[in-house]
Amino acid sequence: MKYINKKTSQDYDQIKITDLEVFANHGVFPEENKLGQKFLVSAVLYTDTRKAGKTDDLTASIHYGEVSAFITKYMKEHTYQLLERVAETLAEEMLKSISGLCKIDLEIKKPWAPVGLPLKTVSVKISREWHTTYIALGSNIGDSETYLNEAVEKIGQIPTCTVEKVSSYLVTEPYGVTDQPDFLNACLKLRTLLYPEELLKELNRIEKEAGRERIIHWGPRTLDLDILLYDDIVLEEDDLCIPHVEMHKRSFVLEPLAEIAPYKRHPVYGKTVREMLEEIQAQL
Known part of the structure; x- marks a missing residue:
């Protein structure tokens, strides 16, 4: 069951990161954990940009460069079998660690999914919030x-x-x-x-x-x-x-x-x- 706050997504401002490339070691097969592969990460960060917009002060907003580095570091330092697990733990750590982040839509794509069929990509997309x-x-x-x-x-x-x-x-x-x-x-x-x-x-x-x-x-x-x-x-x-x-x-x-x-x-x-x-x- 999904639980949504009365405050809807339209009530927040958004900062978007699209298709950040990360080479990491996640997957069910042993070779995926050892050799690694490319993942594409997209995130919608729900926050309040009003103060940053009025003051031009970067510290009043969420630094998307630091967020991109956070995502990259986390995915490289951890190894999971399921994309669902990667997405869940990453979203949780981002919400706990990034000041001003109220909600996140996170999508992790796996372009080289080893299914033995002509497939462009598979992905897991979740929404999590405080x-x-x-x-x-x-x-x-x-x-x-x-x-x-x-x-x-x-x-x-x-x-x-x-x-x-x-x-x-x-x-x-x-x-x-x-x-x-x-x-x-x-x-x-x-x-x-x-x-x-x-x-x-x-x-x-x-x-x-x-x-x-x-x-x-x-x-x-x-x-x-x-x-x-x-x-x-x-x-x-x-x-x-x-x-x-x-x-x-x-x-x-x-x-x-x-x-x-x-x-x-x-x-x-x-x-x-x-x-x-x-x-x-x-x-x-």
């Missing part, structure tokens, strides 16, 4: 503050993730099953290259490392990590629902979320986080 997601954190067993601190740190250590904002920690009464200790809750804003299912897998891993056991629904837990929003997508899977199905009903979610993203709109209800929180508070 996504913005909001995560809810909660704990009510043991040293809850330490659990939340460690969760924020571990999320930030995921190679394709950057924690951009973290709310204050909020002490709240338990929800659902009320015969349990108070919770410590928070929310964070995350910039990620992971797709939702991939991110969920990482969050479940961090929960498990904190000793999380899923025994009682809404019961006590050392650590609870939930994906609240992911760009503006609406996703319904067996194990994942985005937006989080009950976030608009929970003040302990909306209060810390309003601290870091008060004007973020719910993609289904169209209301801002602050508006949803005010509606709950008005009912108390």
Whole structure:
């Protein structure tokens, strides 16, 4: 499944590199890995060129010469069997390493593909971009503050993730099953290259490392990590629902979320986080 931000490609400026020639060692056959062959790489770099256009300052834009050198160096220093793998890892490294790069369309062509038939070229073309997601954190067993601190740190250590904002920690009464200790809750804003299912897998891993056991629904837990929003997508899977199905009903979610993203709109209800929180508070 492909996930696209609400901000479309037409909303970005573009810098294009077309058919950069790179001699590298990628392919399924051993001779391709040893002898190497020519590849043609094309890239569309989505960024904001406004400041560079107003100031004539190269440092305010993406240097296409440096990008070309980056592509060449990466492809020469790594060896993969599949073009899909080359494209995926190269796109990821470019997004992580190149300042101001929001999205990339990357195509890698293989003119000398050894298929034994008259073939001009084969290629793999992918689009990858940064996504913005909001995560809810909660704990009510043991040293809850330490659990939340460690969760924020571990999320930030995921190679394709950057924690951009973290709310204050909020002490709240338990929800659902009320015969349990108070919770410590928070929310964070995350910039990620992971797709939702991939991110969920990482969050479940961090929960498990904190000793999380899923025994009682809404019961006590050392650590609870939930994906609240992911760009503006609406996703319904067996194990994942985005937006989080009950976030608009929970003040302990909306209060810390309003601290870091008060004007973020719910993609289904169209209301801002602050508006949803005010509606709950008005009912108390």
